[in-house]
Amino acid sequence: MTRTRHRIVVGVDDSAPSRVAVDAAVAEAAMRGRPLHVIHADPFGQTARSDAGTLPDEPGYGVLDAMARVRAAAPHLAVTGEVARGFPQSVLIAASRTAELVVVGDRGLGAVGRALYDTVAGEVTLGAYCPVLVTRAEDGPDGPVVVGVDGSADSQTALAFAAAEADLRGCAVLVVHAWSRPGPHAPGSVLPLDLDADSVRAGAERLLSETTVGWAEKYPGVHFRQSLVHGHPRQALLEAGQDAGLLVVGARGRTTPPVTELGSVSRYLLHHSPCPLVVVPRH
Helix, strand or coil, X not given: CCXXXXXXXXXXXXXXXXXXHHHHHHHHHHHHCCCEEEEEEECCCCCEEHHHCCCCHHHHHHHHHHHHHHHHHCCCCCEEEEEEECCHHHHHHHHHHHEEEEEECCCCCHHHHHHHHHXXXXXXXXXXXXXXXXXXXXXXXCCCEEEECCCCHHHHHHHHHHHHHHHHHCCCEEEEEEECCCCCCCCCCCCCCCCCHHHHHHHHHHHHHHHCCCHHHHCCCCCEEEEEEECCHHHHXXXXXXXXXXXXXXXXXXXXXXXXXXXXXXXXXXXXXXXXXXXXXXX
């Protein structure tokens, strides 16, 4: 059965990064004309919703504060809140089944906070059924939406998200593809290992060109630019992200085993992206 994805979901706690996530979620919901649902996960509490009675005191305060923040920023926006029993990653993955986008904060809170962030953000971006926006302490500049492509199905889905997002934001899309000559052991490579650098570059140019065919016609108001970079995808996207308003990647690239883990590029950018990051699943 097809599920209707009609809302933006944001996970909250009592941290400063959580407030940044709420602000980002408000902006996304307003652009898309979607309702916003605020969730706080409590492993030892009871599930309660703002539209079904009083929220429990302590965890409920955080949700009510977030809802008040939403109403102050966007009075026209429909907003609901929930305290859900369970661990954050499980709660947010479940919520993603009926969400258009899930928004989470960047927990830059030292060793303990970083370990928690690694678990929550990593598991949510891997398991979510919709794109996940991971905010940063500060918004990115008013730059383009940057998207990394490698010819995989996940990167095609990421490009589709990036194009639609740029159309909403009224900005350009920069499509980045990084190439290098495969070594003697290059799992997932689609190029013969005996090709010289010129041939590899030509293949990369062709992949980039073919990947972007048709998008300008689908989104005539969006300017699409291409960037072919010699080097590792992580570094290419890290540098492109310096001037980006948003960085978009697929959950897994061409060489990542299905289901088992987040792609190495996606995981690296989860920690190091200089601007807000969206990780897009294939399903």
